[in-house]
Amino acid sequence: MLRIKDINHVVYRHADLDAVERFLSDFGMVTAHKNAERLYMRGTGPLPYIYVAEYSAQPGFSTLAFAVEERDDLAFAQTLPGASPIEPIDGPGGGERVVLTDPAGLRVELIHGVEAVEPLPMREALTLNSAQDKQRFGAVQRPVKEPAQVMRLGHIAIGVTDMQDSLSWYREMLGLIPSDLVVESDDQEPPVAAFLRLNRGPDWTDHHTVALFQAPRDKVHHASFEVQDFDAQCLGNAWMAEHNWTPFWGIGRHLLGSQIFDYWLDPSGNIIEHFTDGDLFNHESPMGHTAACDASLYQWGPSMSVEDFLGEVSEYSLNKG
Numbered sequence: 213m214l215r216i217k218d219i220n221h222v223v224y225r226h227a228d229l230d231a232v233e234r235f236l237s238d239f240g241m242v243t244a245h246k247n248a249e250r251l252y253m254r255g256t257g258p259l260p261y262i263y264v265a266e267y268s269a270q271p272g273f274s275t276l277a278f279a280v281e282e283r284d285d286l287a288f289a290q291t292l293p294g295a296s297p298i299e300p301i302d303g304p305g306g307g308e309r310v311v312l313t314d315p316a317g318l319r320v321e322l323i324h325g326v327e328a329v330e331p332l333p334m335r336e337a338l339t340l341n342s343a344q345d346k347q348r349f350g351a352v353q354r355p356v357k358e359p360a361q362v363m364r365l366g367h368i369a370i371g372v373t374d375m376q377d378s379l380s381w382y383r384e385m386l387g388l389i390p391s392d393l394v395v396e397s398d399d400q401e402p403p404v405a406a407f408l409r410l411n412r413g414p415d416w417t418d419h420h421t422v423a424l425f426q427a428p429r430d431k432v433h434h435a436s437f438e439v440q441d442f443d444a445q446c447l448g449n450a451w452m453a454e455h456n457w458t459p460f461w462g463i464g465r466h467l468l469g470s471q472i473f474d475y476w477l478d479p480s481g482n483i484i485e486h487f488t489d490g491d492l493f494n495h496e497s498p499m500g501h502t503a504a505c506d507a508s509l510y511q512w513g514p515s516m517s518v519e520d521f522l523g524e525v526s527e528y529s530l531n532k533g
């Protein structure tokens with residue numbers, strides 16, 4: 213069985229790398245490397261990049277990449293149906309990869325051996341005084357208004373036309389585990405949405421790393437990046453608004469995964485999310501079933517329907533090779 217260590221990075225195609233660099237900088241990433249063809253953006257974590265923008269006259273989503281535990285996992289991966297042989301990665305930190313294609317035509321890379329970099333300084337999480345539990349004494353709260361310092365890529369949400377195929381593929385090929393399934397009736401099979409986490413055994417991992425939604429077209433809906441805390445998210449949201457980027461939804465709190473969220477449209481029309489305070493699950497966490505309705509999407513926030521949330525996606529196609 214393939215051992216996935218974590219989600220690593222995403223690759224999008226953009227027609228204007230300067231515009232997307234300005235957008236991602238205001239969103240909270242840091243430029244790591246740039247040339248005429250590619251822009252590599254990093255977070256504060258130890259990965260040399262978490263978002264790659266490739267120049268293309270045809271914008272769209274390109275690649276979802278996961279890091280595997282050992283090189284042996286790449287050796288195993290190249291024996292999977294449709295897999296490429298192990299090949300070197302041409303990018304900062306080097307490494308090797310095996311390329312797979314999911315049932316929706318999405319390019320999925322499994323990578324290993326990319327050299328880590330020194331993490332960047334990040335504002336400490338704020339110490340909060342709740343009504344009943346005071347933790348901060350004699351100290352003031354002064355978070356700075358700035359971009360919301362992105363630490364890492366957390367998850368990706370994908371619209372799929374064949375939920376059964378896609379769900380089986382992510383479970384069987386990548387070993388992902390459903391944390392929550394959204395269904396329209398109790399005995400419905402397959403679900404209309406599936407929130408899948410990494411198989412990390414007893415270790416705590418994000419409630420979902422891949423979310424699949426039944427959709428009329430195969431398309432990536434959004435990629436989501438983790439920020440330090442609620443104040444970082446609110447101040448980052450204000451920063452984005454003041455720099456005239458286009459909001460999509462937020463600030464609010466999701467139901468499944470519980471993340472506090474805000475969503476933005478990038479210069480090519482892709483949806484990108486900040487999140488903080490998500491749930492952590494492990495091998496003892498029970499799988500949940502939730503009825504499909506707007507309340508399955510969020511607990512609080514600006515009004516949004518599932519239809520509008522999933523419908524507001526630009527017409528970009530997946531790279532079907």
Ligand SMILES: [Fe+2]
Pocket residue numbers: 367369434436485
């Ligand atoms: Fe999300």
